[in-house]
Amino acid sequence: MSFNFQPLGDSALRIQVGDRIDPSVHQRVRVLCRQLENAKIPGVVEWIPTYCAVTVMYHPHQIGYQTLCRYVKELREEPVEDAASTVEVIHLPVIYGGDWGPDLISVAELNGLSMEEVIRIHSEKPYLVYMMGFVPGFPYLGGMSPKIAASRLAEPRPRIPAGSVGIAGIQTGVYPLETPGGWRLIGHTPVPLYDPDRERPILLEAGQYVKFDPVDEEGYRFVCEQVKNGSYQTKKSVCLQEEVES
Template sequence: MLSFQPIGDQAVCIRLGDRIEPSVHDRVRRWCRALERQAIPGVIEWVPSYTAVTVLYRPAEVTYRQLVLSLERLAEQLDEEPLPQPRIISLPVCYGGEYGPDLEALAELCGKTPEEVIRIHSSAEYVVYMMGFSPGFPYLGGLPREIAAPRLATPRSSVPAGSVGIAGEQTGVYPIATPGGWRLIGRTPIPLYDPTRNPPVLLKAGDRLRFRPIDRTEYLKIADSVKNGEDVWNVREWLTEKA
């Protein structure tokens, strides 16, 4: 399934499917890779989502029809576009207690113990399908259905940065303090958003994410490193594993 749809007068949506699945995600990644390599005149940037890529452009430099023709030509070569190996990121997470206030209630809702929820959640490997909602927020696919749970009936007015939550069949990490209704089961001391860096976000679409359980002592140790200005994004033992 491939179609092009105008969004206002400065963007075109490339629709690649209607289901959230790995094959569609690979096509999204290929389009982003091809757009980066081809540098179509007039194109400003592109935004990947679960099943589409939105391309923003300057109408004074390229018309909608001209852009669609260029995209159609690009589509003919898309299967030849190589995909880089995904990064595998391992985020340390302290589950339960003050960092995961909804863990016990979620476990009871799912008919599990808190320890079982932690084991199931941290045993899966998640795909970063897209970024959104707030700077650096990853929308992840791959949550085991046995620990899926609906959002809270009443959202919190503020969720601490680093909180790991579950909502429906999704899990995610809050990069900054914002309101939110996801059920909080833990927290990572690793910042996912840093406006002083380039790029300012740790994760990107196409990454694979794992959660590594840690205790409160290790959480505070890493949090102190962050507070002291250490470059934790480049500490391999905490973050990146070879694919």
């Protein structure tokens, strides 16, 4: 797979790896990020992975654009490790519908499904975290079934509660902060995805997998209380790579 280089202003390089949302393309993105981390190229400040590309931020007075491109081309010649045979899955308890997911009904109607079917499809498999943005801790998750795809709202909401689980097109994600947004809200998790007081403020990172576990109101309140008193432990599991990408 070839790379395409594009300058972004005078201090950033965009490295295009592919042109579609696909686990194999994103594997190349993750490999490139690991190579950049190991290479420690002088003048490179940070790199930001997206669905199909990596943006490298650099100090132009320490390294020039063409020199940086040459470094990256040399990285491509290094052997690429095989994908891990197992992956870590982060589980998020979610209460669906009602006040917590006001758009669950519309998502079901748009797809000719019942609300129970939407919940089952949405929660039946782990999702790959392709990238993080547009606010701290927001995970863009890929791999959602097109059976429950739904367009963004025509008029975005001015305030969406932190923890809201939404759908936009064939993507799903979780709002880590209260913010405006146009994704259709189908549920809510009480687990904070962003907490500036934690040693590691952002819960998720690109390359991880997320699984939504449906809970009823009693289970939701129980997790809320654990989060409030500081006793909640994020549930994690391990599964085969081929299982999550099937």
